[in-house]
Amino acid sequence: MNPEKAPASDPGAIEESRLQRLEIDLAARWPVGIFIGSSLVWLILGSLLAIAASIKLHDPAFLSENPWLTFGRVRPAHLNIVAYGWLSTAGIGIGLWILSRLCRAPIRDNRSLTLAAVLWNMGNAVGSWGILRGDSTAVEWLEYPTYAAPFLLVSFAFVMLESVGLIRRRPPGHIYISQWYIMAAFFWFPCLYFTAHGLLVLAPVQAPAQPPINWWFAHNALGLWFTPIGLGAAYYLIPKIIGRPIHSYYLSVIGFWSLAFFYAWNGMHHLIGGPFPAWLITASVVASIMMFIPVITVAINHHFTMVGHFKKTISSPALRFVVFGAMCYTLASFQGSTMAIRSLNGITHFTHYTIAHAHLGAYGFASMVFFGSIYYIMPRLLEREWPSRFLIRVHFWSCAIGFICYFVFLSWGGILQGLEMNQKETPFLEIVALTMPYLKLRTVSGSLMTLGHLAFFVSFFWMIASHRASIGEPTLFTKRIPDPDPIP
Amino acid sequence: MTKFRFIFIGFMLTFLSSWVGLVLMPVWGLGNFKQTADPKTGEMIPPTLSSLEEEGRSVYIANGCIYCHSQQVHPARVRTDIARGWGERRTVARDYMNQEVVQMGTMRTGPDLSNIGVRNPSETWHLLHLYDPQITSKGSNMPPFPFLFETRKKDPENPAPNALNLPPGFGPGDEFEVIPSEEMVALVAYLQSLKLSSYEIPEAPAARIESFAE
Numbered sequence: 254m255n256p257e258k259a260p261a262s263d264p265g266a267i268e269e270s271r272l273q274r275l276e277i278d279l280a281a282r283w284p285v286g287i288f289i290g291s292s293l294v295w296l297i298l299g300s301l302l303a304i305a306a307s308i309k310l311h312d313p314a315f316l317s318e319n320p321w322l323t324f325g326r327v328r329p330a331h332l333n334i335v336a337y338g339w340l341s342t343a344g345i346g347i348g349l350w351i352l353s354r355l356c357r358a359p360i361r362d363n364r365s366l367t368l369a370a371v372l373w374n375m376g377n378a379v380g381s382w383g384i385l386r387g388d389s390t391a392v393e394w395l396e397y398p399t400y401a402a403p404f405l406l407v408s409f410a411f412v413m414l415e416s417v418g419l420i421r422r423r424p425p426g427h428i429y430i431s432q433w434y435i436m437a438a439f440f441w442f443p444c445l446y447f448t449a450h451g452l453l454v455l456a457p458v459q460a461p462a463q464p465p466i467n468w469w470f471a472h473n474a475l476g477l478w479f480t481p482i483g484l485g486a487a488y489y490l491i492p493k494i495i496g497r498p499i500h501s502y503y504l505s506v507i508g509f510w511s512l513a514f515f516y517a518w519n520g521m522h523h524l525i526g527g528p529f530p531a532w533l534i535t536a537s538v539v540a541s542i543m544m545f546i547p548v549i550t551v552a553i554n555h556h557f558t559m560v561g562h563f564k565k566t567i568s569s570p571a572l573r574f575v576v577f578g579a580m581c582y583t584l585a586s587f588q589g590s591t592m593a594i595r596s597l598n599g600i601t602h603f604t605h606y607t608i609a610h611a612h613l614g615a616y617g618f619a620s621m622v623f624f625g626s627i628y629y630i631m632p633r634l635l636e637r638e639w640p641s642r643f644l645i646r647v648h649f650w651s652c653a654i655g656f657i658c659y660f661v662f663l664s665w666g667g668i669l670q671g672l673e674m675n676q677k678e679t680p681f682l683e684i685v686a687l688t689m690p691y692l693k694l695r696t697v698s699g700s701l702m703t704l705g706h707l708a709f710f711v712s713f714f715w716m717i718a719s720h721r722a723s724i725g726e727p728t729l730f731t732k733r734i735p736d737p738d739p740i741p
Numbered sequence: 742m743t744k745f746r747f748i749f750i751g752f753m754l755t756f757l758s759s760w761v762g763l764v765l766m767p768v769w770g771l772g773n774f775k776q777t778a779d780p781k782t783g784e785m786i787p788p789t790l791s792s793l794e795e796e797g798r799s800v801y802i803a804n805g806c807i808y809c810h811s812q813q814v815h816p817a818r819v820r821t822d823i824a825r826g827w828g829e830r831r832t833v834a835r836d837y838m839n840q841e842v843v844q845m846g847t848m849r850t851g852p853d854l855s856n857i858g859v860r861n862p863s864e865t866w867h868l869l870h871l872y873d874p875q876i877t878s879k880g881s882n883m884p885p886f887p888f889l890f891e892t893r894k895k896d897p898e899n900p901a902p903n904a905l906n907l908p909p910g911f912g913p914g915d916e917f918e919v920i921p922s923e924e925m926v927a928l929v930a931y932l933q934s935l936k937l938s939s940y941e942i943p944e945a946p947a948a949r950i951e952s953f954a955e
Contacts, residue, residue: 310850313874313884320888325805387803391844420745428745436745437752444756448764453842460843461834462772469763477756513752517759523847526815528834530770536762599819603811603849674849677824681852682880692882 273357278633280359281350284366286634288346289627290717291374293710295338298381300703302331307699311692321385329396330384336394336474337405338377340619341442344482345373345412347626348435350634351489352416355432356423360415369411376404392453392463394471395446402450409443430505434485437513441477445470464524465533472520475611479619480516480582484551486626487579491558494572494629495565500557508550515543522593525602541593548586555579568729570645574625577653581617588613600675605688605695606667609660616702617656624648624709632727637716639728644712646730651705658698666691774838779941786940789839790931797931800889800924802842809883810854811846814938826860827853828938830949836937851883855937867929868905868921876911889925892917 308315309324316322353360360366380397383389388398397405416439420432449470452458458466492499499505521529521537559576566573588610592601601607628645632638639645666688673679673687776785790798801807814828822828832855837843861867869876872890874883890905895918904918912919921929938948 309884310882313882317884318887320804323804323886323888324884325808326803328808329805389803389805391802391805391807391842393807393847425743427743428748432745433748433752436749440749440753441756444760448760452764452768457842458768459772459774460837460840461774462767462770463843464845465767465771466764469759473759510751510755513755514758517756518762520763526819527813527845528832528836529767533763533767595819603847605850607847675819675821677821681825682878685850685882686880689882 274354274633277353277357277359278636280361280363281353282363282634284360284363284370285346285350285630287367287370288342288349288373289631290713291370292339292342292346292623293706293713295334295342295377296706297703297710299331299335299339300699300706302327302334304696304699304703306331307692307696311689311696320387326385326387326389329389329391329393330381332394333384333396334377334381335615336479337397338374338381340479340615340623342370342373342377343623343627344438344479344619346370347486347623347630348439348482349412349415349419350630351431351486351626352419352435355429355489356419358419358422361418361422362415365411366415369408372404372408372411376401376408379404390454392449392467394474395449395453395467399450399454402446402454406443406447409446413439413443429489430499430502430509431485431489433509434481434488437509438478438481438485441473441481445473445477461528464527465521465529468520468523470520472523473517475614475619476512476516476519479615480512483578483582483619483622484512486622487555487575487582490571490575490626490629491555491579494569494575495559495562497558497562500554504550504554508547508554511543511550512547515540515547519544519589519593522598523602525593525595525598538593538595541590544586544590548583548590552579552583556583568731570639570642570649570728570730571625571629573649573730574621574628578618578620578622578625581613581621585610585613585618600671601667602671603674604667604671605663605691606671609663609667612656612663613660617660621652621656624652627713631713631716635716637719638726639712640715640719641712642728642730644708644715645728647708648705648712651701651708655698655701655703655705659695659702662691662694662698666695771834774835776838777942781941786942787836787839787937788934788940790934793927793930794934795841795931796924797927797929797934798841798844800928801844801931804886806854807844807846807848809848809850810852811849812843812853812855812935812937813845814853814855822853825852828856830938830945832938833942833944833948835942835944836940851881854932854935856935856939858933858935859939862933864929864933865906867932868925869907871925871928872905872907872919873911876908886925889922889928891920891922893920894918 305316305322306324306328309327320326349360349366380401383398383401384396389396390398416436420436449466452466453463457463488499488505518540519537521534522541525534556579566576591597592610628639670684670688673684776787778784779786814822814830814832816831817823823830837845866877870878871886873885874881892913895916901918901920904920905912907919
């Protein structure tokens with residue numbers, strides 16, 4: 254099931270396939286380039302806001318004079334900017350490019366898609382400005398005020414139209430699993446956003462019904478939007494880079510349908526113990542446990558495809574990021590299922606443990622896979638190579654080490670916080686004092702992650718700015734290619 | 742699989758199932774509560790918020806209090822909410838019916854505020870706490886909100902009656918006085934109105950039993 258497998262024996266066919274790929278990349282250059290490039294600007298902004306919010310949690314007087322920079326605005330601004338500015342913007346670009354390659358159809362209307370990219374960025378700019386000036390909706394994951402929503406939805410309509418066009422123009426035959434995931438994500442996300450924004454912000458339903466809709470949306474923003482794009486990208490890139498088909502076609506199908514069904518039902522585990530009917534919460538607890546099915550099938554497929562080829566992560570930056578991300582996906586999902594179990598949720602709910610878990614999914618998995626995808630896509634899109642292997646190395650190690658520290662410290666602090674919160678004798682301020690060292694360590698690890706992002710940012714815009722044509726040889730971690738296969 | 746249309750119909754149907762279960766059913770089941778009369782006083786409960794309290798909730802929303810404070814009391818089976826005095830019973834759905842945008846929250850960097858109006862009704866305490874949490878709760882990591890107060894030169898002849906009585910070591914000094922802004926007054930009124938699980942709505946007795954189940 255190797256995507257885009259060209260008949261290897263016929264030189265004419267190989268040349269034709271190469272020209273087709275060039276045509277596809279040329280058509281995608283502007284829209285995909287703008288989506289990916291602008292996502293990096295949001296990544297940096299989101300990281301700076303994250304550091305500010307993190308410092309405020311152990312040094313509350315930090316930047317507290319200005320209402321625009323109070324914790325309760327900086328934190329949602331961080332979340333929305335990384336979710337819609339970084340992950341979604343990069344996700345749309347990556348999704349469109351992979352779809353276009355897998356459909357073997359160039360993007361036809363790259364003008365409207367370029368407009369979509371501009372509108373999407375305007376939506377994010379207006380929305381995050383709105384949060385900071387005090388117009389946040391305080392609906393978690395949906396803080397962008399209503400005046401940002403039309404930009405996002407109109408932009409997304411263009412993306413959906415083009416994606417349908419790509420699917421319709423594909424040559425007849427097999428549809429690869431990445432196409433399923435990406436198409437599904439492109440349809441699920443607007444349905445999620447439209448429903449939740451309408452029922453929670455535009456014309457709010459009565460208050461007791463709001464949290465279920467809120468967490469149906471917020472959990473699915475990860476589960477039915479970032480996850481399918483990330484999985485689609487990993488399913489595309491792992492076999493492409495190591496040059497062998499995925500482990501099992503049938504498992505990938507089971508993985509897709511079980512994810513589509515169970516993930517959508519997951520969100521209510523954020524409401525365990527709250528004022529809701531038991532069936533509602535139980536439905537989500539069951540669905541969360543059932544997530545073992547899609548996660549195990551995807552884990553088998555990703556990791557077993559890699560078996561025997563791990564040495565390629567020594568040389569290929571794209572592969573190293575994607576494999577790191579795929580491993581985090583497995584971990585995040587296993588952890589998420591256990592966190593839905595009522596007794597464990599009794600410790601972890603309301604604590605920093607949940608924040609650490611959210612970062613394992615959104616950062617360890619989605620962001621790392623997107624980094625890898627961008628390393629793979631950009632040289633093809635621009636016909637240029639990455640300018641510096643040193644910067645890529647800084648990017649990977651800062652982010653990987655920074656993130657592992659972030660996750661370990663914050664989870665540990667969260668468990669202590671949860672255990673103490675369940676001791677009625679422990680005064681609340683003692684719990685605050687107990688979490689302090691972990692909150693400080695979080696600022697340190699988060700700063701390390703931001704250093705990696707800066708290296709990525711410099712690397713990316715250096716590549717754009719340099720007029721040097723392709724040197725013909727990919728920028729790999731090792732100078733000598735350790736394998737006779739051509740490694741992209 | 743070679744026909745995209747079947748995949749499309751399939752993944753939209755799985756999505757629709759969750760839409761029906763987790764959006765439509767909650768709207769039907771939890772979206773139509775009515776006030777009831779208090780068995781003792783005959784007043785309608787849970788009470789409707791005053792316009793000042795509504796305004797205070799906008800300040801609460803704009804400044805993101807929800808990111809550290811929950812507004813939900815959990816049953817005693819798992820958590821110590823009730824033992825900590827955060828409410829005398831768990832909160833039930835009807836308790837929230839007059840909150841236009843619910844602020845139930847998912848994080849407890851700070852304590853739960855469901856019944857802060859009962860637990861701490863003092864306006865003075867709230868004003869000092871919001872001006873600088875270190876005054877009332879040393880070691881707290883809650884941010885101060887100086888921008889919701891006005892600091893101005895004190896007229897020694899005619900000091901403002903609503904100026905904060907700050908303890909030594911806090912505030913801008915003796916020559917100045919600190920006055921709560923209108924937004925701050927509204928915010929404190931909203932906090933004082935938070936008595937979510939303190940009303941005798943019909944579900945209250947059952948909620949109370951469940952609160953002490955084990």
